[in-house]
Each structure stands twice: as C-alpha cells, then as structure tokens.
Amino acid sequence: MERARRSFTEEYKREAAGLVVSSGRSIGSVAKELGLRDSVLRRWVDKLRREPASAAWRPTTQATPMSADQASELAVLRQENERLRMERDILKKSIANLCRNPNMSFRFIEDHRNTYPVRLMCAVLEVSPAGYYAWRDHPVSERAKSHAALLAEIRQVHQDSSGRYGSPRVHAALRRQGRSASRGRIERTMRRHGIRAITAKPRRVRTTDSRHDLPIAPNLVARDFTAEAPNRVWLGDITYIPTAEGWLYLAAVMDLFSRKIVGWAMRDHMQVELASAALTMAIRERRPQAGLICHTDRGVQYASHAYRSTLMEAGMTASMSRRADCYDNAPMESFFHTLKTELVHHRNYKTRTEAQRDIFSFIERFYNRTRLHSALGYIPPIEMELKAA
Known part of the structure; x- marks a missing residue:
C-alpha cells in the first residue's frame, strides 16, 4: 500500500498541540508517539498558544501562603495519612494470599520493599524484621x-x-x-501477586435513532469482519462519554483490515455533523480509492443526505446493520468497550475538554500504535498496516 501524504483536520491539530500544552512534555516526545515531525507539531503548538482559549490549560491561580504552624500541622497530618494509607494497601494486597505463612509474608515484603518501609510491613504482617532479613540472606535458588x-x-x-x-x-x-x-x-x-487488568461495569445509553424515513442501505458486510487490505472496508459508530458538563459524544471510523481508528470527532451533540466530521477526517487521512465499503448502523446521522453525499463524493458504498443488531457491527462495539473499560470508566471528567484530551491520547498514542490487538495476532494496528505496505 502506497503511503500518501497525511492531511490533518483542525480538530486533530488542536488536540495534538493540546497534549504538549496541557502536559508540559516536550514536543519531540509527543511527536514521536503520534508519528509526526517535530517541526509540524511545533507549528501547531505555537498556533494554539497564541489563541486565548489555550489559557484554560495553564495554571491561573496561586495558593494562599500558609503560616509556619499551619505548614507544620499539615506536614504531620500528611505523614500520618500516608502511613495509614500504606497499612491499608499492604493488608489489601496481602491478606488473601499470606494465610499467616511467614515465608509468604517474607516474599511479600521482598516484592514490595521498594514501595513500603520494611519495618512497617513487618508490623502489619506480624513478622519480625530480623526474621525477614535472615530469610533474605539465605542463598537464592535459580528458580527463585x-x-x-x-x-x-x-x-x-x-x-x-x-x-x-x-x-x-x-x-x-x-x-x-x-x-x-x-x-x-x-x-x-x-x-x-495481585496483578490484573483494570475492568469496569458497562453503562449503556441509547445513541442510535433508526426511527426515520431516510434511505436504508443493504448490509454488505454480513458479519464477515475480514478485509484483504487497508481501505477496503470501514466501520463507523457513535458512543458517549460522561463529564460534569454533560455528555461528550464520540464518532469513530475504523479500518476493518487493521482495526485502526482512522477518523474520529468529538462534540457536545449527536447530530449529523458529528458523524460527517469523523468520516471527513478518515478521508483526508487515508485518501481511499473508489469502491470502499463504509458500514454503520441505521442511525439518522448515517442515513442523512449530508453523510450519504460525503460517501458519494469519495466513491464509497454505504452498508448498514440490521435494526437493533449490535453484532452486525461487532468490531466497532468492541473498540468502544475497550475505550470504556480501559479508560473512561476509570475517570471522572470535570469538563468536555479534559475528556477530549484523554480520549485523543488513548486513540492516537495507545490504541492505534501500541495496544496489542487479539484479532490481529497480538500486534498493534499500525504494525498490521506496515506489514501490508
């Protein structure tokens, strides 16, 4: 597959520059993670910093100075709070496995001695520091x-x-x-050792409105979730992200061959423009040849005249799932599930801007470039596309 020159939407440029402005990281490190040239990202950052809205990502207030007594009291409280927190963590991590077995207690202490003070762990687990050090000084087997x-x-x-x-x-x-x-x-x-993947219970909100009289395209994918090469079949869908300001809606476009998210858009509404913006980003980024199948649900956003016009101008063929059948678009549902369980459900976003920045980072820095995908034989989407190049 020939690699065309990349073209970016203003939304992508703003979010990429925002990663640098909000995190304080170097332009070079962020550019490397996103697959950009330093000079390109530097132009976007300079433009963002000239905009008044960029002030929202910089600290604007300073803390009121404390008296010496207040500072001393605060330091004591913080120290005590940290000790209690560590005791709680030690018990939480160890109680299910130790069963009052000294050797297992010593192993736990050894595994966590860079995290918690040794004497504190010995006190919580009711073993002696001398016993631990004697156990540690024994010759270590090759298996250990x-x-x-x-x-x-x-x-x-x-x-x-x-x-x-x-x-x-x-x-x-x-x-x-x-x-x-x-x-x-x-x-x-x-x-x-209590190492497990983060999980979260799903929460559902209806995002598909198929109660309309707009044209419905046939299902050309028919649950055959394979593609011979990139830019043969794309999938599209919309999901939601809760914030303290209200819902943030995400529209995404996935290349079925590599499972890469090739287009996305985030708005405070679920109107036609949201879905069209994600599709436009994908077209500008990928510049696909005519004949590509774009599969979505029957939502009014995807059946609208504006969305169908964008498809026609790019030479794409529309495909739609059956009514109320999420399995007809399973890879997109799987991506949204991954996004929610690995990111969104572990956050409490105060603003939509905060959520946008986090989701942009998840998609462009982690999911597309790093995350090992089970459907691809545990390689990242970007690596799958490089193999096809």
Whole structure:
C-alpha cells in the first residue's frame, strides 16, 4: 500500500498541540508517539498558544501562603495519612494470599520493599524484621531468581499499558520481547501477586435513532469482519462519554483490515455533523480509492443526505446493520468497550475538554500504535498496516 501524504483536520491539530500544552512534555516526545515531525507539531503548538482559549490549560491561580504552624500541622497530618494509607494497601494486597505463612509474608515484603518501609510491613504482617532479613540472606535458588526476573518483566509490561493488560496481552508482549515463559506461568504469577487488568461495569445509553424515513442501505458486510487490505472496508459508530458538563459524544471510523481508528470527532451533540466530521477526517487521512465499503448502523446521522453525499463524493458504498443488531457491527462495539473499560470508566471528567484530551491520547498514542490487538495476532494496528505496505 502506497503511503500518501497525511492531511490533518483542525480538530486533530488542536488536540495534538493540546497534549504538549496541557502536559508540559516536550514536543519531540509527543511527536514521536503520534508519528509526526517535530517541526509540524511545533507549528501547531505555537498556533494554539497564541489563541486565548489555550489559557484554560495553564495554571491561573496561586495558593494562599500558609503560616509556619499551619505548614507544620499539615506536614504531620500528611505523614500520618500516608502511613495509614500504606497499612491499608499492604493488608489489601496481602491478606488473601499470606494465610499467616511467614515465608509468604517474607516474599511479600521482598516484592514490595521498594514501595513500603520494611519495618512497617513487618508490623502489619506480624513478622519480625530480623526474621525477614535472615530469610533474605539465605542463598537464592535459580528458580527463585527466574521467578523474580519474570515478575519484574510482567510488572513493567503491565505498568507500560497503564494497567490495561491482563495475562493474554502480557504474555504476547513478553513474547515480542523474546521471553519464552508460558501463558499459564504468567497467569499464575500475576494472580499470586495481585496483578490484573483494570475492568469496569458497562453503562449503556441509547445513541442510535433508526426511527426515520431516510434511505436504508443493504448490509454488505454480513458479519464477515475480514478485509484483504487497508481501505477496503470501514466501520463507523457513535458512543458517549460522561463529564460534569454533560455528555461528550464520540464518532469513530475504523479500518476493518487493521482495526485502526482512522477518523474520529468529538462534540457536545449527536447530530449529523458529528458523524460527517469523523468520516471527513478518515478521508483526508487515508485518501481511499473508489469502491470502499463504509458500514454503520441505521442511525439518522448515517442515513442523512449530508453523510450519504460525503460517501458519494469519495466513491464509497454505504452498508448498514440490521435494526437493533449490535453484532452486525461487532468490531466497532468492541473498540468502544475497550475505550470504556480501559479508560473512561476509570475517570471522572470535570469538563468536555479534559475528556477530549484523554480520549485523543488513548486513540492516537495507545490504541492505534501500541495496544496489542487479539484479532490481529497480538500486534498493534499500525504494525498490521506496515506489514501490508
């Protein structure tokens, strides 16, 4: 597949520049994560900083100075609060596995000694510091060394994924690094040390309004979720993100071949313009040849004259799921589930702007470029497309 020159919407430019402005990170590091040239991102950042709205991403107030007594009292309270927090964490992490077994207690202390004070853990777990140090000074077996090395690698992969990877993806990531440990061993190690993927219960809001008299396209995909190459079949859908300001709606377009999100748009409404903006971004980014199938649900946004006109101008063919059948667009439903369980349900967004920045980062920096996709044999979407190039 020939790689055309990339074209970006103003929304993409603003969100990419916002990552630099809001996080304080270097332009070079953010540009590398997004696959951009430093000079391109620098122009976007300079433009954003000249806009009055950019002040919303910088601190504007200073704390009122405290007296010496207040500062001292606050320091004592913080120290006590930190000690109580650590005791709670130690008990929470250890109580299910230790069963008053000194050796297991010592192993727990050894595994967490860089996180909590050793004497505090000994006190909470009711073992003596001398006993722990005597246990630690015993010769370490090769098996124990191997286990410790594997545990460190597992924790690093889990941390790099922001806690999103369970044992299947941790196993796949370690295999890509040349680690030969079995999936069963990795699963047992993660379970023993309380390492698990973050999860959340789904919350549903209806986003599809198919009660209209607009034209309905036939279902050309028919649940065949395979594509021979990029830009043969695209999928589109809309979801919602709760914020303190109200709902933020996300429209996304996925390339079925690589599962890459090739277009997206976020608004405070669910009107036709939202879906059209996501499709326009995908067209500008990918510049597909005529004949591409664009599959969506029967929502009024996708059946509208404006959306169908955009498809026709690009030489695309519309396809639609059957009424109230989410399985006809399962890969898009899977992406939204991933977005919610690995990000949104673990956040409490105060503003839509905060949510936009977080979701942009998830899609463009993590999902498209890093996250190992089970449907692709545990490789990232960007790598799948490079293989087809």
